[in-house]
Amino acid sequence: MGAAASSALTGLSLPQLRLSLVLPGLAQPRAAWLGAAALGLAAAAALGAAAWSSRGPRWRRRRRRLQRRLRQVGTVAQLWIYPIKSCKGVPVNEAECTAMGLRSGHLRDRFWLIINEEGNMVTARQEPRLVLISLTCENDSLILSAAYTQDLILPIKAPTANVVRKCRVHGLGIEGRDCGDEAAQWITNFLKTQSYRLVYFEPHMRPRNSKQIQDAFRITDKVAYPDASPFLILSEASLADLNSRLEKKVKANNFRPNIVISGCGIHEEDSWNEILIGDVEMKRIMACGRCILTTVDPDTGIMNRKEPLETLRSYRQCDPSDQKIYGKSPLFGQYYVLEDPGTIKVGDPVYLLDQ
Structure with missing residues (x-):
């Protein structure tokens, strides 16, 4: 889970979290929380992609090597x-x-x-x-x-x-x-x-x-x-x-x-x-x-x-x-x-x- 999602969850108490899933009046907080979670997941994915890219072709070859059988x-x-x-x-x-x-x-x-x-x-x-x-x-x-x-x-x-x-x-x-x-x-x-x-x-x-x-x-x-x-x-x-x-x-x-x-x-x-x-x-x-x-x-x-x-x-x-x-x-x-x-x-x- 991304940092933005963690921050959004920290700002909600447990009762608020439960009510936001049930009461229509709390639909806006629920939407905000879901949006923050989505942003966090997107950020995590981006960081993962960046890490994969930064490791370069040599790391990817090593990963492929580990998947092969060695004799x-x-x-x-x-x-x-x-x-x-x-x-x-x-x-x-x-x-x-x-x-x-x-x-x-x-x-x-x-x-x-x-x-x-x-x-x-x-x-x-x-x-x-x-x-x-x-x-x-x-x-x-x-x-x-x-x-x-x-x-x-x-x-x-x-x-x-x-x-x-x-x-x-x-x-x-x-x-x-x-x-x-x-x-x-x-x-x-x-x-x-x-x-x-x-x-x-x-x-x-x-x-x-x-x-x-x-x-x-x-x-x-x-x-x-x-x-x-x-x-x-x-x-x-x-x-x-x-x-x-x-x-x-x-x-x-x-x-x-x-x-x-x-x-x-x-x-x-x-x-x-x-x-x-x-x-x-x-x-x-x-x-x-x-x-x-x-x-x-x-x-x-x-x-x-x-x-x-x-x-x-x-x-x-x-x-x-x-x-x-x-x-x-x-x-x-x-x-x-x-x-x-x-x-x-x-x-x-x-x-x-x-x-």
Whole structure:
């Protein structure tokens, strides 16, 4: 009952209330009371509608989620952030899921990029030894490191005096704040091939639109320097099945997933349309077509150019109807995007949201 209705009732004693319902002479008070009650109910309805509206689409999705049946399909076994595109991954036990990928403290997934003098991205496809370079965070500083190389300490944020460079990632333009001459020289000295620079994507910069890269994505899906998607999911069962076909075993890091799932069937991740991990809801978009980068050994930085790619091609080709999308690239792992943000942890159950 609304506040106006409560006020009207307070102003009437119990005898008056009874008489107003019986005596014709009291019809006017009765009408006034009913009008006040109606106003109160209308006000309550309006407040309820406003509350519903203010909660927004995320709350409504959560309400719909509660009405669905949840079925556990696996468990989070590993979480990986790759701060610099094509460089070494950083394992974490917990990460925040944002629309543009995983975040743990100051480290964000593929928010740093190595470019050549023309501003084009450089990956392990061209420089396999990139997989030996790591970027970690310690005591509010960033640390560039690699085996047999002295570490370089960088500030968390590149100075605003540093130039903002125009870069290109898979043909699309994007900006990056230059991380300075020391970082550029460190990377150039390590690779010993040509001059390179390190840039950082700042949150106020315009991201790339995933739909311009692959039409399957939504117009709202954005990324900084990843190939196309903010999240790549792979299962331990799929990896084990691949390794059962290989002479030399490979690791999950050959495929650079963000989330590795245990406890599910082989390639079961290919069929999950929507999943729930903790309070994070994700939607599957498409499979990940694999390239020569998978043949780089993440421990040695040596590219063999054959395995595991050739074996994958023998049994993981796309349906002929999808060749316009994937061509001859074998499929391994799935691209997901965020529906509801939140935090996920190693050990979290993974639920399938029934449609």
